[in-house]
């Protein structure tokens with residue numbers, strides 16, 4: 033029997049600094065701690081069950097706080113352990129701080145073939161508010177160097193709803209991103225996460241933050257601007273040139289299996305959703321001792337599994353492929369959810385045909401509410 037197939041996510045949690053809005057599992061860089069974490073990650077990789085890895089995504093944290101050769105070595109070990117195809121999509125999340133980007137040639141030679149750059153804004157004041165330390169010009173330079181190193185698949189992330197952001201300044205960021213002529217862009221509405229400095233700021237001064245109407249206006253501007261520039265809006269937050277969708281993330285939305293390695297990393301295999309502890313020392317100690325990584329797991333079955341799969345599929349441009357869904361889950365989505373679908377079609381939030389159910393353009397603005405009807 034051949035090994036199961038899964039996307040591989042690798043969490044590298046160290047950052048050169050900590051941003052005030054961030055809720056990821058991350059810590060300010062500390063050399064000895066980062067080395068010990070890497071040893072734990074290697075132990076987890078060595079002990080992982082046999083798998084055929086389809087894609088790899090290095091996320092964080094700031095993966096490029098590690099030395100270039102360290103990341104290259106990690107790619108080699110993942111390739112060997114998970115039988116990665118030579119042309120497998122391997123993405124590296126990149127902080128565009130120039131001091132952290134000296135490894136472009138090394139990463140490319142190691143087989144990393146996609147970069148996802150955490151730009152967030154091209155407006156200096158907004159970068160300051162977000163606590164980011166790079167300058168817009170750094171991004172332009174990183175992209176230039178990345179191209180020279182042979183990267184032909186580059187994405188960048190932008191945030192809308194930043195305190196102080198206006199339609200004009202958001203347009204400025206979108207235009208600056210388009211001027212780089214990249215293959216992929218992601219735009220995320222700012223979320224205020226409990227326990228962060230931003231949550232405390234919001235509690236003191238809610239008017240500093242965009243409300244739902246304002247966020248919707250900024251999102252609409254992104255959709256219109258990127259659409260006019262020829263980007264396909266293929267998922268709620270993601271836009272790609274033809275042929276450049278992110279294969280790793282598409283697997284998530286297809287409810288495919290994936291394995292998360294590292295502290296706080298999430299996995300989904302055979303209907304079981306699990307997440308590693310977010311306590312770094314607990315993770316490191318367990319991995320180095322060869323013990324199971326503490327965390328939580330739940331088996332999704334019946335309606336819960338179906339609702340989850342519908343919710344993920346609705347995020348995408350194609351929506352739910354009802355024929356494929358019936359084959360995989362034994363459920364006729366249009367029949368099972370007839371009244372909810374009809375109601376939301378009447379409201380202009382969903383559209384359906386013989387073979388699909390998908391969000392309308394308007395439905396994308398309230399995707400969470402629409403998806404809730406299937407959960």
Ligand code: SF4
Nearest residue numbers: 047050051054092093
């Ligand atoms: S937003 Fe990114 S760079 Fe900033 S602290 Fe979080 S993981 Fe680190």
